[in-house]
Amino acid sequence: MKLNLSQIRDALMSQNYLASSEMLHALWASISQDRPLLLEGEPGVGKTAVARALADGLRLPYCRVQMYDGLTDDKILYDYDYQKQLLMLELLKPNLEQTLAGLSPRQAMQSANLAVDFYGPDFLIKRPILKAISGDGPCVLCIDEIDKAPEEVEYMLYEFLEDYALTIPQLGEIKCPANQKPLVFITSNGYRELSGALRRRCNYLYIERKSKQELTEILMKKAAAEPDLARGIAAALFELGQQAELLHYQPSIAEAIAYAKFLQANEQATKELAMNALSILVKDCRDLEPVSEILQKFGAGIWNGKGEVDDEWSEFLAH
Numbered sequence: 001m002k003l004n005l006s007q008i009r010d011a012l013m014s015q016n017y018l019a020s021s022e023m024l025h026a027l028w029a030s031i032s033q034d035r036p037l038l039l040e041g042e043p044g045v046g047k048t049a050v051a052r053a054l055a056d057g058l059r060l061p062y063c064r065v066q067m068y069d070g071l072t073d074d075k076i077l078y079d080y081d082y083q084k085q086l087l088m089l090e091l092l093k094p095n096l097e098q099t100l101a102g103l104s105p106r107q108a109m110q111s112a113n114l115a116v117d118f119y120g121p122d123f124l125i126k127r128p129i130l131k132a133i134s135g136d137g138p139c140v141l142c143i144d145e146i147d148k149a150p151e152e153v154e155y156m157l158y159e160f161l162e163d164y165a166l167t168i169p170q171l172g173e174i175k176c177p178a179n180q181k182p183l184v185f186i187t188s189n190g191y192r193e194l195s196g197a198l199r200r201r202c203n204y205l206y207i208e209r210k211s212k213q214e215l216t217e218i219l220m221k222k223a224a225a226e227p228d229l230a231r232g233i234a235a236a237l238f239e240l241g242q243q244a245e246l247l248h249y250q251p252s253i254a255e256a257i258a259y260a261k262f263l264q265a266n267e268q269a270t271k272e273l274a275m276n277a278l279s280i281l282v283k284d285c286r287d288l289e290p291v292s293e294i295l296q297k298f299g300a301g302i303w304n305g306k307g308e309v310d311d312e313w314s315e316f317l318a319h
Contacts (some may be wrong), residue, residue: 001138001183003031003058011057017050018214026205027054027205035185036161038199041207042244043189044252048144051185055140060183064142067149073156078168079125085118092116116281119170129157132174132184133164140183147188153208154198161201210253218253223260229269232302233260239294248284251291255281255285263302271290 003011005028012019019027027050030037048064055062065076073177117123126134132141146154160166161184164176176182186202188194210218215234219225225233237256244250259280264270275292282291295302 001031001139001179003028008054012050012053014057015053016218017046017053017057018217018221019050022129023050023205023207026203029182030203032044033203034060034164034181036186036202038186038188038194038202038208040188040190040204041219042209042250044254045207045209046205046253047185047187048142048252051140051142051183051187054183058140061137061139062142063132063139063158064129064144066144067146069148069150071149071153074127076127076129076153077156077160077166078130080115080119080129081123081125085123088116088118121171124168124171124269129160130166130174132182133166133174133180135177135180138180138182140185143184144188145189145191146186147191147194151195154195157203158197161198209241210238215253215256219257219260222257223264224258225264229260229302232298233263235298236295236302240291243290243294246290247287249282249287251281251283255283269303274302 005024008027008031009019009024012024026037029035039050041047051064052062054060124130128141132139143157164181165173167173186198212231212234215237216227216230219230219233220227223230233256237251237253240247240251259277262277262280263274266273275295278288278291278295282288
């Protein structure tokens, strides 16, 4: 798929995803070169969201593969429909018993193989990786949190990431048509070091935490939040990011958007309502106190509303 920079920007903007110039150029380079893009960054900075936003903006099918420890190749590459094979064998059994009567074991096996190919395309199940290169049209494939899977999973992906191809012993190499290649995103939160072989097969982008201004713009667009409300939540979220080492679970941008939507849906976002809605942001009881303190300190704009911002809040926004 060939796209220019403006088309990529417009696709993301149509989904209210605010991308930096660095991100736009990384996306453009990867799409132009038909190369996967490895996205690294802290949880909640928007790695998976950019893949989904691009798919929706370009109106392409979206497939997300969640990686985890214990994942096997038959869950992500391909598999065979064993139930269908057994059913076919049962259907053939009466005829086979008559046809194979009197034959040696070797002759019987050869005759049975001629009757039906149990490892042919009719019995093949296309898992996400094979589906993405099967020539059904370009799609967006997100291989999410690859750092949570063992290194063996990376080895399984090398051929796919190199040439958008997959070798199946019974069928040979299946290679994606040149005009049907998927847009592939691989995300990592840095739980473990990824192999050099995987990195060499991808383009790379590290997504930094959003600034207060970027967070404000995101909340205004994605949550339709009023400026004061958006600035207040953005300031609190930014401060939580600065003190991430003190938290057991860092609130994500998606959770901040949900929080803003909830408060915006009410006629007046009072302090009581804002503090009682922390269940949207806080996902660990040990984080309740520090998150509450930060909202108390920087969240005046959330509940003052209509431009009523106190001195401490004004001083904070000035920095």
